[in-house]
Amino acid sequence: MRVDQNRIHSVSTNRGTIYPKIVVNAAGVFSDEIAKMANDRFFSIHPRKGTNTILDHKASRRMMTIVSSFGTSSTKKKHTKGGGLVKTIDDNTLVGPDAVETYCKEDFTTNAQNVWDVFEKQRLTDPALFVRDAITYFSGIRAATYEEDFVIQKGRRTRNLVHAAGIQSPGITAAPAIALDVSKMAAELLSESREVHRNPSFNPIHKGIIRMNELSLEHRDAMIHKNPDYGEIICRCEQISRGEVKDALHRSIPCDTLDGVKRRVRPGMGRCQGGFCGPLVLQIIAEETKKPFEEIEKSAPGGEILFGSIKEVRPE
Ligand SMILES: Cc1cc2nc3c(=O)[nH]c(=O)nc-3n(C[C@H](O)[C@H](O)[C@H](O)COP(=O)(O)OP(=O)(O)OC[C@H]3O[C@@H](n4cnc5c(N)ncnc54)[C@H](O)[C@@H]3O)c2cc1C
Structure with missing residues (x-):
């Protein structure tokens, strides 16, 4: 992070350098270290x-x-x-x-x-x-x-910084209220140098994926008639269909890992913890993303699940 005259000028990341108008420090357990980089550390985690x-x-x-x-x-x-x-x-x-x-x-x-x-x-x-x-x-x-409290405030020294730090329990419960505070502070800081308007095209409503096992039998029947994938159960413990797994893979924020699918539609969250459905989900990911099996990860690079076939056909 390069800080010049009490402003963050640039942030170097593994995806290149960013020149931010404002930085929100929401780095969880590392938020004190980010604060230090921004020359605004006044708390410890x-x-x-x-x-x-x-x-x-x-x-x-x-x-x-x-x-x-x-x-x-x-x-x-x-x-x-x-x-x-x-x-x-x-x-x-x-x-x-x-x-x-x-x-x-x-x-x-x-x-x-x-x-x-x-x-x-x-x-x-x-x-x-x-x-x-x-x-x-x-x-x-x-x-x-050390104060056992959230740190939600503008930077003390650094001008274009908002801290949302030290968010321990009940941080999930408090998240909507924290977001309102942080957006207000960010708008105040930005309005020191420019006019700030609400983005009229922002849609805060994010529709969930349809969960077949929560529908009435009639509704399920109608869905399966339209798309038979909703009738093929992939995860027996949680009753998740092939159609739901495919929906998860093709959402506006797509995913292509086993854990990504698990977090969105739950195959692998049940009693068998993925023992039965894991290979099936892997196969659907391969079909839908056209990736070879060996490239499909559990959650991140380095977490590949398969290394190759056990019984390769030997070339003559
Ligand atoms: C065991 C446990 C039980 C809990 N129970 C509850 C509960 O019952 N109710 C409740 O409301 N809350 C609960 N919480 C608290 C809740 O989980 C946290 O308050 C909340 O997740 C904090 O959110 P956050 O966004 O501040 O931090 P995080 O969720 O930790 O997110 C920080 C993000 O910053 C990223 N990051 C860090 N450093 C960098 C960097 N240098 N560059 C890029 N990214 C970086 C991390 O990868 C991470 O994704 C519990 C927490 C724990 C651990």
Whole structure:
């Protein structure tokens, strides 16, 4: 980043150099480092790890909402509700998270003891909670500041900068409100040097992909008549059809990785975690993108899944 007379002049990226009118620092756990590059660092991030576990649908039937128990020794801190049991919009139960200080901003490891501890704690709320119902678990890192508060403000020294930093829990819940604040600050900064107008063609409504298993039988029938791909189930656990996978691949923001499809339409999110549907999704990606199998990635370069055929036909 090149900063000149209290303004960010240019930002060098892996896709070339950008000459920004304004920079929004929303770099999560790295936001203190971006602030330093912009010559505007007045806060530090200390990473705090949390592990969550997802339970199978069948174990989630008795859960109707979000529950959390207060008052135990580990939930006394003011900055956290101390985890809980969350019924997700996809009908699973989320158990956790815990909160463990770490020195590493990219430590996404999980360990059995943390998972056991979270279950033991949440059994206060639901004694019928069993680790055997877990279908997956994962860790994330919260971007905590020493003040335990979000940093949403204009740069203190650097003029064309807005920080949306230190956004730890409940950052997802707060995101729409944070976005309003940040856009207001950005418009104020821009209007110091130019007229700023609302973009009349911006459409904030983004329609989701149709989920077949949420439709009535009549509606499903009509969809399958129009396009038989909606009648071919690819993911048995989550009841996702070939048509939905193809819809995900051809959206306005396209995707061509296994995880990209999984995040959009959920094949691989169920009990088998992609064991059955993974190869089928891979095949559909290859057909639709015309990429060879060996080039299809799990989520990013370096994450290729196949290296070649096991039984090649030997040339004569
Ligand atoms: C275990 C856990 C549980 C949570 N539970 C909840 C909850 O129940 N409710 C809730 O509301 N919130 C919850 N949160 C918090 C929520 O996930 C975060 O507040 C939110 O994701 C922060 O969003 P963000 O955009 O600020 O940062 P991030 O989502 O971290 O995004 C930052 C982005 O910046 C990119 N980046 C960083 N450095 C660079 C760079 N140099 N160049 C380019 N890109 C860069 C990163 O790749 C990343 O994509 C939880 C978080 C964790 C870890």
